[in-house]
Amino acid sequence: xxxxxxxxxxxxxxxxxxxxxxxxxxxVVNLGIGIPTLVSDHVPAEREVIFQAENGVIGVGPxxxxxxxxxxxxxxxxxxxxLRPGGSFVSQSDSFALxxxxxxxxCVLGAFEVAENxxxxxxxxxxxxxxxxxxxxxxLAAGAKRLWVIMEHTTKDGRPRLVKRCSYPLTxxxxxxxxxxxxxxxxxxxxxxxxxxxxxxxxxxxxxxxTEAKLRPAA
Amino acid sequence: xxxxxxxxxxxxxxxxxxxxTVLIGGFGQVGTPNHLIEALCERGLRDLTVVxxxxxTGAHGLARLMAEGRVRxxxxxxxxxxxxxVLEELYREGRIELEVVPQGTMAERxxxxxxxxPAFWTPTAAGTQLGEGKEVRAFGGRAxxxxxxxxxxxxxxxxxxxDRWGNLTYRMSGRNFxxxxxxxxxxxxxxxQHRVALGELDPERIVTPGVFVDxxxxxxxxxxxxx
Numbered sequence: 001x002x003x004x005x006x007x008x009x010x011x012x013x014x015x016x017x018x019x020x021x022x023x024x025x026x027x028v029v030n031l032g033i034g035i036p037t038l039v040s041d042h043v044p045a046e047r048e049v050i051f052q053a054e055n056g057v058i059g060v061g062p063x064x065x066x067x068x069x070x071x072x073x074x075x076x077x078x079x080x081x082x083l084r085p086g087g088s089f090v091s092q093s094d095s096f097a098l099x100x101x102x103x104x105x106x107c108v109l110g111a112f113e114v115a116e117n118x119x120x121x122x123x124x125x126x127x128x129x130x131x132x133x134x135x136x137x138x139x140l141a142a143g144a145k146r147l148w149v150i151m152e153h154t155t156k157d158g159r160p161r162l163v164k165r166c167s168y169p170l171t172x173x174x175x176x177x178x179x180x181x182x183x184x185x186x187x188x189x190x191x192x193x194x195x196x197x198x199x200x201x202x203x204x205x206x207x208x209x210x211t212e213a214k215l216r217p218a219a
Numbered sequence: 220x221x222x223x224x225x226x227x228x229x230x231x232x233x234x235x236x237x238x239x240t241v242l243i244g245g246f247g248q249v250g251t252p253n254h255l256i257e258a259l260c261e262r263g264l265r266d267l268t269v270v271x272x273x274x275x276t277g278a279h280g281l282a283r284l285m286a287e288g289r290v291r292x293x294x295x296x297x298x299x300x301x302x303x304x305v306l307e308e309l310y311r312e313g314r315i316e317l318e319v320v321p322q323g324t325m326a327e328r329x330x331x332x333x334x335x336x337p338a339f340w341t342p343t344a345a346g347t348q349l350g351e352g353k354e355v356r357a358f359g360g361r362a363x364x365x366x367x368x369x370x371x372x373x374x375x376x377x378x379x380x381x382d383r384w385g386n387l388t389y390r391m392s393g394r395n396f397x398x399x400x401x402x403x404x405x406x407x408x409x410x411x412q413h414r415v416a417l418g419e420l421d422p423e424r425i426v427t428p429g430v431f432v433d434x435x436x437x438x439x440x441x442x443x444x445x446x
Contacts, residue, residue, distance in 0.1 A: 054322060055246040055395050071249065071443045072391040078247040078300065078445065089391055091398040091426070092246070092272075093330045096323030100343065124348070131274075131310045132319050133299035134349065139323030142342045173346040173362075 007201040009182040015150055017042040019108065019180045023049055027105035028098075030054070030140055032122075033077045035150050036108040052104065054136040056095045059087025076136065099136065100143040107144035109137065111151050111176075113166045116192035116213040118176045120149060121168035134171075141172035153181035153210055160212040162186065162193060183207060187218060194218040222383040223435045224414070228258035231408045231436045235373050237264050242329065242371035242400040243271040243281060247300060248445055250393030252377040252410045253280040254438045259375070260284050266291040270329070270369060272322065272396055276302035285309060292316035294369070296325050321349060326399055328369035333402030333431075338367045371404030378427070378435075381411035382418075385432025386425045393443070394426065401431045409435045 010018060012035050020042035023029060028050045031037050041062065043049050051060040053075040060075055061082035068082075075081045083089075090098075098104065111122040120141055123134045141147055154160055162179065178196075179186045184207055185196040196218045198207060208215050225231050232255060235241070241259070245251025259267075260283050267290050274295050275282030282305040284290055293315060298306050309315040320328070321343050331339055340363040344350040354365035376397045379390035387409060389397055401407045414437040 053392075055249075055392050057392050070391070071445050072393055074247065074249055074392050074445070076246075080445070083391075089389075089394050091394050092322070092326040092396045093399040096326050100323050100327070100341065131298045131303075131307055131317055133297045134319055134321055135297040136322040138321040138347060138349065139343045142345070143323070170347045172343075 007199055010199060013038055015180055015182055019150055028052060030104050030107045032109040034110045036110055037077060039108055054095055056090045056092055059084040096139055099139050102145055104144040106146045107140045108148050108150055111149045112168045113161050113163050114149050114176050114179050115163050115166045118174040118188045119166050120171045120176050121166040122171045124169045137171050141175050146177050147175045148178045149176050150180045153183040160210060163212045223385045223432060224383055225434050225436055228254045228436050229261060231434045232258045232262060238266045239372040240268040242374040242404050243269055244376045244397035244400050246272050246395035248443045250377050250395050250397055252375040255375040255408060255410050256280045256284055260287060264289050268292045270294045272296055273300045274298035274303050274306035276300055290315060294318045294320060296320055296322035324366055328366055329399045329403035332368035332370035336368060338365055341366055374400040374404035374407045376401050376407060376409040378409050378411040380413045380415050380420060381409055381435045382415050382420055384417060385429030385435055386420055387427040388424055389426055398427050401427045407432050410438045411435055412439050
């Protein structure tokens with residue numbers, strides 16, 4: 001951890017912007033609560049990406065101006081949103097048929113930990129905490145064609161979150177294909193984490209010092 | 220003449236019994252039949268099992284039902300929403316049972332109940348704590364858990380429009396769990412914002428056909444209060 005690197009980690013919007021750059025037009029995408037929700041702010045309106053919310057909204061648009069807020073139209077985070085032209089409403093059954101039936105091109109979730117085998121832990125921090133809450137995380141993680149995680153590279157006190165094996169309760173096994181952190185973008189490969197790119201000034205050595213799992217450069 | 224309208228919410232829930240499993244529609248406070256839940260509170264029932272995506276917020280509706288000790292068990296996916304203080308306190312004190320179910324599995328368990336399917340296999344939750352104790356079988360090399368249908372004795376539904384046959388439409392994200400719950404209970408009770416004449420709803424626009432509905436009460440309460 002003592003490696004001196006003169007770098008400025010990405011902030012939440014910087015991470016969201018970096019991920020958004022990799023979403024092509026035409027994809028159907030679900031964004032989890034927290035940093036993932038910010039991703040849609042960074043997809044330009046002319047690039048048509050269809051955002052889906054678990055509570056049955058297909059074609060979620062940006063937050064409305066205060067004068068146009070409508071409490072009947074919320075996303076899965078229970079924030080008021082808008083519907084893009086072409087959008088539609090479905091029931092929870094159809095919404096999760098979309099999710100579980102492999103119709104999502106991409107799901108973006110936050111996480112506590114991601115393991116080098118693609119396991120994700122993002123719903124509970126221990127097995128006996130106060131009322132546990134899973135929401136749609138397990139359905140999304142198991143059902144999407146691609147699962148990308150967006151999270152800080154380490155915890156607030158500097159512990160690695162890219163690990164050999166998750167220590168927190170798992171959300172799903174072997175499903176994460178890419179991780180966007182405030183320091184780097186990494187693919188999950190059969191050989192473990194492969195570093196696709198890093199923020200300016202970051203070195204593989206310094207990144208490794210902040211990561212429990214073994215890193216290698218992407219081929 | 221078929222007419223499923225009843226005069227009041229209290230009349231609509233008059234024969235719900237102690238120990239009943241009650242499916243409650245809504246996602247957060249949107250599409251949630253709060254007036255029917257308040258009427259259920261007035262009944263003073265015991266040992267209810269409630270199936271709801273969230274576990275109530277603030278002090279009214281489901282939160283009130285739980286605070287008054289009417290609920291033995293909650294089956295839900297996300298009990299920790301902003302303002303879910305009642306559930307949190309009851310859970311901490313060990314005064315309520317909580318079964319946390321992945322949201323899609325919860326919807327599918329009720330869909331199965333409504334469609335006459337006793338159980339189904341899904342990869343959701345396989346290998347996790349929420350899959351523990353469940354039968355596991357691999358399909359195409361992928362581990363799946365066996366999930367059982369979840370049927371209600373009663374479903375409480377909120378609709379946007381209803382006619383006297385019980386045909387229903389919903390408003391925007393207020394649709395959520397309502398259509399699947401309407402199909403998954405022995406007794407389906409609806410509160411509707413608007414009452415329309417039979418034949419007025421375009422058949423292409425009806426989301427829940429009235430055959431799944433038993434009683435309707437007209438309660439034009441306006442917009443949901445989100446928090």
